[in-house]
Amino acid sequence: MPYDAxxxxxxLTDELRARWNETIARAFASQxxxxxxxxxxxxAGELRNPFSTDAIKWPGDPGKPAFCxxxxxxxxLSDWGLTGRRAVQLEYCEYMVLTARxxxxxxxxxxxxITTEFREFWACVAMxxxxxxxxxxxxxxxxxPSWRELYGVADPHxxxxxxxxxxxxHTCAGHGNDRRLRVAGVPAQPTGRLNMxxxxxxxxxxxxIDDLIYVAIFGAHxxxxxxxxxxxxxxxxxxxxxxxxxxxACNHADPTISLGVYDLVYQARGAQVAFQNPLGMYIRExxxxxxxxxxxxxxxxxxxxxxxxxGSYMRLxxxxxxxxxxxLDDITLSLGASEQPLTGGYQLLRELEIGPxxxxxxxxxxxxxxxxxxxxxxxxxxxxxxESCRAVRDLLVRYEAERQGREAxxxxxxxxxx
Amino acid sequence: xxxxxxxxxxxxxxxPGRHFAALFLRVLPGVGARAAAAALGDLWEMLQDLxxxxxxxxxGVGLTxxxxxxxxxxxxxxxxxxxxxxxxxxxxGLADEYLFRSADPAGGGPLLRxxxxxxxxxxxxxxxxxxxxxxxxxxxxLAVDRAVVETWxxxxxxxxxxxxxxxFYLGNQRNDHRSWIDFHDGLSNLRSExxxxxxxxxxxxxxxxxxxGTYLAFLRIAVDxxxxxxxxxxxxxxxxxxxKLSGCPIVDAGGDGPRVDPGCPVAGTQIWESANDxxxxxxxxxxxxxxxxxxxxxxxxxxxPASDSGSRRIxxxxxxxxxxxxxxxxGGSQGTGCGPGFRAGLNFVSFQDTPARLLKMLTAGGWxxxxxxxxxxxxxxxxxxxxxxxxxxxxFVPPVxxxxxxxxxxxxxxxxxxxxxxEPGSTARPDPTITGGAPAPxx
Numbered sequence: 026m027p028y029d030a031x032x033x034x035x036x037l038t039d040e041l042r043a044r045w046n047e048t049i050a051r052a053f054a055s056q057x058x059x060x061x062x063x064x065x066x067x068x069a070g071e072l073r074n075p076f077s078t079d080a081i082k083w084p085g086d087p088g089k090p091a092f093c094x095x096x097x098x099x100x101x102l103s104d105w106g107l108t109g110r111r112a113v114q115l116e117y118c119e120y121m122v123l124t125a126r127x128x129x130x131x132x133x134x135x136x137x138x139i140t141t142e143f144r145e146f147w148a149c150v151a152m153x154x155x156x157x158x159x160x161x162x163x164x165x166x167x168x169x170p171s172w173r174e175l176y177g178v179a180d181p182h183x184x185x186x187x188x189x190x191x192x193x194x195h196t197c198a199g200h201g202n203d204r205r206l207r208v209a210g211v212p213a214q215p216t217g218r219l220n221m222x223x224x225x226x227x228x229x230x231x232x233x234i235d236d237l238i239y240v241a242i243f244g245a246h247x248x249x250x251x252x253x254x255x256x257x258x259x260x261x262x263x264x265x266x267x268x269x270x271x272x273x274a275c276n277h278a279d280p281t282i283s284l285g286v287y288d289l290v291y292q293a294r295g296a297q298v299a300f301q302n303p304l305g306m307y308i309r310e311x312x313x314x315x316x317x318x319x320x321x322x323x324x325x326x327x328x329x330x331x332x333x334x335x336g337s338y339m340r341l342x343x344x345x346x347x348x349x350x351x352x353l354d355d356i357t358l359s360l361g362a363s364e365q366p367l368t369g370g371y372q373l374l375r376e377l378e379i380g381p382x383x384x385x386x387x388x389x390x391x392x393x394x395x396x397x398x399x400x401x402x403x404x405x406x407x408x409x410x411x412e413s414c415r416a417v418r419d420l421l422v423r424y425e426a427e428r429q430g431r432e433a434x435x436x437x438x439x440x441x442x443x
Numbered sequence: 444x445x446x447x448x449x450x451x452x453x454x455x456x457x458x459p460g461r462h463f464a465a466l467f468l469r470v471l472p473g474v475g476a477r478a479a480a481a482a483l484g485d486l487w488e489m490l491q492d493l494x495x496x497x498x499x500x501x502x503g504v505g506l507t508x509x510x511x512x513x514x515x516x517x518x519x520x521x522x523x524x525x526x527x528x529x530x531x532x533x534x535x536g537l538a539d540e541y542l543f544r545s546a547d548p549a550g551g552g553p554l555l556r557x558x559x560x561x562x563x564x565x566x567x568x569x570x571x572x573x574x575x576x577x578x579x580x581x582x583x584x585l586a587v588d589r590a591v592v593e594t595w596x597x598x599x600x601x602x603x604x605x606x607x608x609x610x611f612y613l614g615n616q617r618n619d620h621r622s623w624i625d626f627h628d629g630l631s632n633l634r635s636e637x638x639x640x641x642x643x644x645x646x647x648x649x650x651x652x653x654x655x656g657t658y659l660a661f662l663r664i665a666v667d668x669x670x671x672x673x674x675x676x677x678x679x680x681x682x683x684x685x686x687k688l689s690g691c692p693i694v695d696a697g698g699d700g701p702r703v704d705p706g707c708p709v710a711g712t713q714i715w716e717s718a719n720d721x722x723x724x725x726x727x728x729x730x731x732x733x734x735x736x737x738x739x740x741x742x743x744x745x746x747x748p749a750s751d752s753g754s755r756r757i758x759x760x761x762x763x764x765x766x767x768x769x770x771x772x773x774g775g776s777q778g779t780g781c782g783p784g785f786r787a788g789l790n791f792v793s794f795q796d797t798p799a800r801l802l803k804m805l806t807a808g809g810w811x812x813x814x815x816x817x818x819x820x821x822x823x824x825x826x827x828x829x830x831x832x833x834x835x836x837x838x839f840v841p842p843v844x845x846x847x848x849x850x851x852x853x854x855x856x857x858x859x860x861x862x863x864x865x866e867p868g869s870t871a872r873p874d875p876t877i878t879g880g881a882p883a884p885x886x
Contacts, residue, residue, distance in 0.1 A: 359556030
């Protein structure tokens with residue numbers, strides 16, 4: 026299994042590459058065997074006559090809150106600093122808005138930092154090569170962080186690899202739903218400032234490679250429905266209802282991945298699908314013509330893609346540099362007949378598309394006994410039902426309470442689970 | 444129970460009628476929502492009568508309309524929600540960010556920032572932005588023409604005029620499944636099972652009264668035929684993404700010219716016949732960048748599920764038009780050189796649960812963003828000015844709700860008593876009765 030560093034952003038030693046591939050393999054191995062069919066392979070090299078698909082991508086803005094509380098509230102929640110990031114930024118894309126004071130002393134948004142980098146990759150490097158991870162962080166942050174900021178200790182080299190993983194989890198990466206880390210007391214989200222005040226890489230467990238692999242292999246099946254004894258392709262409602270995972274239908278990323286993979290399998294009557302090397306989550310380049318500053322194009326150095334190559338970037342910093350007097354909300358976003366100031370990350374994410382690079386190859390036709398006949402869904406999945414929206418609605422109550430200066434409940438609602 | 448209005452031919456096997464009219468209705472100054480509702484109620488009733496073969500000026504005369512299969516659809520524009528006394532706030536899909544930009548008062552101007560589409564230089568006012576629009580579709584031209592004339596009559600006969608017909612656009616479908624650029628059109632429309640999920644506003648919105656409705660986008664687009672015909676066949680095919688004769692999708696640019704799948708179309712069929720639906724109607728994903736830049740590839744990235752607005756799938760229902768125009772004078776054609784003395788183009792009509800689908804398709808990078816039509820526009824300037832817009836509008840199409848005298852009546856803030864249906868042949872013209880009261884949530 027030959028996966029390089031995501032986005033080819035980093036040169037990996039053979040050993041580090043092996044460790045990264047072990048991480049991926051573990052995430053795959055942790056999935057239920059019943060989900061694993063021959064229509065998905067972890068090794069893109071196995072594909073016969075492979076072709077790349079550009080169909081598995083989605084808008085980066087959080088979909089679920091818009092279903093539950095409408096777009097305006099979704100924007101408010103998503104742009105609600107670290108709270109918003111940790112609660113609703115669940116589309117394999119996280120961001121932080123950096124602020125600064127203007128000449129009047131008012132705090133204003135300066136730049137948006139968007140990352141689609143997997144925590145598992147950073148944690149893997151941090152575990153096995155502290156110098157490497159510090160170099161990566163320096164490159165991203167623009168200044169070299171201390172060991173204590175990265176690991177919470179003065180010298181991570183003195184720790185074992187497992188101790189480094191735990192230490193890095195505490196300060197920068199969180200536990201990512203990894204049982205070993207949870208048992209070791211690593212919190213779900215990191216406590217260090219590097220990945221709280223900045224968007225160093227994704228930290229929410231839902232934005233991890235195990236979830237990505239799960240939704241991909243969930244789609245890599247020969248599903249069908251046959252309402253009048255005529256076999257046809259199942260729809261999203263059919264697939265997610267049949268397996269009682271209707272929550273997967275209610276965001277952008279999960280249904281796009283699952284149904285995109287399924288579409289490749291079904292339409293080719295048996296294609297085999299894999300993540301293209303390197304496995305990563307990539308930002309497609311937006312149309313910058315919709316942004317303007319002072320009536321002209323946004324300067325090139327206000328749009329900084331990094332951590333990858335053209336077509337496979339995983340990081341975007343958008344907004345004026347520190348030494349420029351302008352602020353993010355001096356940028357105008359032209360949408361339809363409106364001109365609106367760019368005030369946060371949500372507006373920007375709506376202009377971006379996110380997704381992994383995937384490939385499909387020829388395979389044996391689907392055999393009769395491989396078809397999985399599903400019952401047609403009884404109806405359209407309601408993504409605004411009270412139960413699945415409870416966490417988002419509770420969050421909105423907290424947000425409004427805070428905005429109105431009232432005392433808000435101090436408990437953090439659990440975000441929706443996939 | 445809310446349901447989509449008629450006139451959206453999304454059900455399997457249903458084909459829209461051959462003839463089309465889009466009528467745009469302005470609310471006269473000083474007229475509020477209640478009076479506009481009364482006028483719309485009267486208009487709606489007249490149009491329903493027309494479907495049944497009854498014309499108000501011909502009492503007792505039954506017209507032969509069996510073959511017309513006429514449908515009528517009513518849309519509400521942004522201005523409808525600005526009327527005094529309106530019962531509902533402007534729906535989200537009519538927010539400014541989902542509307543087209545205005546034409547430049549001096550003529551022309553971009554349709555959207557980030558799009559390569561512009562208004563024609565002769566267009567200084569966009570006529571498709573009125574408070575209401577009515578779409579009429581029928582199998583006969585007479586039926587849609589008559590709807591236009593009868594609309595004028597009913598509005599001008601009103602004792603207290605509230606609405607006026609400001610403009611209308613006509614179109615027709617071609618039975619060769621092609622457009623004026625000679626290529627097949629409309630082949631890769633949505634799979635039938637995906638359509639309702641794309642068209643209908645579903646639950647999961649804080650505007651429950653809009654559920655079951657949809658948004659109509661209308662673009663009157665003219666084609667620079669002289670410019671188009673200057674291109675070679677190969678350049679045209681790479682711009683469209685299909686073979687000019689067979690309609691089969693181009694799979695690579697090829698050294699000797701664009702290539703298609705050798706199995707396309709299925710032997711003994713035309714590309715638009717159902718035998719090709721599964722394999723060839725929808726262009727496959729391709730890797731050749733020249734083909735990826737073509738119109739059909741830019742407009743559809745094959746993203747699933749279609750019900751997610753991120754797929755940018757829309758349901759299209761377009762009608763060609765041809766009209767006389769003074770295009771022979773220098774600059775009369777929207778491209779270069781003299782025009783043919785007429786204007787040919789497309790009444791682009793699409794239905795979607797949010798206009799964002801269409802607007803993002805037209806502006807997003809890698810999609811149609813920055814492109815006028817598609818193809819290699821940097822190398823072929825004819826393509827960069829192939830299309831020009833003569834009118835553009837976005838309308839909310841309210842659902843049909845039991846008890847409402849016309850779709851969207853509640854949005855205008857007045858409960859209007861439902862009346863018994865008029866018997867065939869009756870000459871009765873009961874006036875709509877405004878009973879007052881707003882059953883809908885406050886604006």
